[in-house]
Amino acid sequence: MNQERIADIAARELERFEKARPRSATLRERAAASMPSGVPMAWMSGLYHHPPMFVESGGGAHFRDVDGHDYIDFNQADMSSNTGYADPAVTRAINERAAAGIQFLLPVEDAIAVSEDLARRFGLSHWQYTLSASLANSEAIRLARLATGRDGVLMFDGSYHGHIGETMVGHDGEQAKSYALGLPDDHGRDTAVVPFNDLDEVERELAKRTTACVLVEPALTNVGLVLPQDGFLAGLREACERHGALLIADETHTHMLAYGGLVNLWDLKPHIVVLGKNLSGGIPIGAYGFGRDLADLMDRHLFDHAGDEAGLATGGTLYANALSLAVAQATLSHVLTKDGYARNARLGDKLADGIQTIIDEAGLPWRAQHLTSRAGWLIGTREPVNGGEAVAMMDIDLADCRRLFMANRGVWEAIVTAGPAVSFAMTEDDIDRYLEVARDWVRVLAA
Template sequence: MNASATIDRSKVKALMQTEQQLFVERHPRSFELYQRAQNSLLAGVPMHWMTRWPGGFPIFVAEARGATFRDVDGLQYIDLCLGDTGAMTGHSPQAALPGITQQLEKGITTMLPSENAFWVAEELQRRFGLKYWQFALSATDANRFSLRLARAITGRPRVLVFHGCYHGTVDEAYAWLVDGKPASRPGNIGPQVDPTLTTKVVEWNDLAALEEALRPGDVAAVLAEPVMTNVGIVQPLPGYHEALRELTRRYGTLLIIDETHTLSAGPGGYTKAHGLEPDILTVGKPLGSGIPSAAYGFTEEVGQKAHSVIQPPYADTGGIGGTLAANALSLAAMRATLEHVLTEAAYRRMMALGEQLEAEVQDVIKKYSLPWHVTRVGCRVEYLFRPNPARNGSEALAGQDPDLDPFIHLFMLNRGILLTPFHNMTLISPETTPEQVRRHTEVFEEAVRALLG
């Protein structure tokens, strides 16, 4: 059963036109700035993916605080996007600002370590259970560096990823399944090489395909989120992670777990919450309260092997690291965030609100007998316009709705609520309130009534 069985698609399109007109009327200043930006910014935006916001042009932000922001037209919003996890801490969290601003006055980057470096490493060691740590400025870089080290350690050429995955702009992760066969992901811009030469691709939750891909012994590493998150939330089936770990060990393949989005599952991410045992772990986005920050950690055994391949005279020219990586400001931001913002107490509150949001959305779906569902990873909640949770990337991609997805985003936006673009993800920060969650549910139900009325 599909949502089209209960919702008139022509009505969705008519409602969308009304919402687009309303959006234009309410955002004259944003439109003016967007028009001006055409003269200096490619497509009028600082990053090309910003063209995908609904409404025809993006909102220009004037100020963001906590779980809200104000645009240049003076309109206030509840932010459930939170920078697609980059601001999961809330915007400019008050508890982190002293550590960040003090470091600004003491120096931003020196290419030398500070005490914050080992404080953060020790805290990540405690949270995630991996022995050694290194730092980067984005999860993309953390993943990229980890893959290079995995190849160097194992002497193997290939990487394995899951169809529909997203690990930033890592070239190897742009291999997908097209008609059941590995190919370059649709829309992959200017790949350096055909990604099928570097990467094997299987469906999430398909253990038989995973073992078949690992059996030849040419895969250096499996790169995986513990829960797929960029095509909707796709949970692992019971026992899947245990089997993934057993198979990678059996065939001598390293397991890299990317916790960048699943840090929503708890202070130690999904890894700590579910007792996973990765060889390498990567994490970025909210780690520095919005200051570019990322980290990647190793087990003791893998860390020692990584150290052995990063030796003079190539320690600075081997393709690992960057001049601004591990800068003093990023490390101060990570320490302030881990010590004062993403705390055990904050997570307990965030989780409770995530449960509230999930339950309220589910109640609306049930009330109106809609063939939709909602799913959650900690304080990250997503609803999809299909009856059952997807089991893999193909099902998740097939379940995306080109009519309802943009409509729900724009309907929410016109009523002061920002969802994550491209899919219907909502995220709870330490600053989010029960009233803000309830307001989301009220607007969600209002959208449902408009669709069914």
């Protein structure tokens, strides 16, 4: 791809984007006096590489900015709102719970219904809740450390498990090192990072018998898509058993792809499953599930202020609040249904097939990526097998150019690390519109 041409198109589209959004520009200017980068969370600026627009409202698969532009949302806040904006059943649950109090630091009955439902979907009997998937991963790691008496965390290059100390590390060829600022130099001391799909490297690390847990996304979803090769995930579980480590499946993203996540779709048998994002229709929640043995261990190491012995470091005053759980219950029963997932997968086929057709028509050396309801643009023809290969194939300028082009035509495209994903509120027409705009973008690129 000609990078100059990409830069020219992006510059033209950026000018059009900014010109059509004067109200967002005014709000950004005002916001810069009270918030770094003019946003309440710096990522809202860092993720897009162009000035973000301010949002007014959302409904179904669409949202509207303060300048009156409507977007079909193919990113859904990095898939955390892929259950659709203002879903009627979810909105009802929010209103009813809000009218009856949202937080007591005591359990509500919805917690049982959600845990029972998740137990059926994931085959793990016991569940705990936090406010985000990052926090659920943190607690899952701590539980694994207590269970094994070891500190080590083994993870894979190209994976992302949240902004938590142990996992914000990459591999520099020799050792795990932080890729973010503000963390102590040695915070990745107990973390090892090996290539995805490489069981030999896993074996080498686990044989040291210092690893408490292997933390894995069943498919890498934060570097485009990287699928597990045949036998990789089963081999991981077997190696964990043999070396006394726990396998944690982080299904924060992949839970959107199948009923019961990839754990159910691919019949995986992790010791712990982590969820978050869409589980509660966009209301903050994180969850992790495990079997009775780990539940008993937790019971025996309760964090008890009156007790003499130290307890397991889990919990937070706002975790597992009544609102998160009421909304999770409504989301699971009304949106994340078997029918909903089946419909999404059909729309995902249409989306990925459509992208492949556009690529073929233009004769580009690219490929559509596809895993049920998620698609992607692979800038190459050979599927990457690990994070290193996937990162090397990413073209950030090209993805940013595509997002601006599409935003100007009413389609909100995914952030660079994700692909377009189907939301539970989408229709065939939404997919058709994505493909129409994508086809135009490819034509302009190739002109």
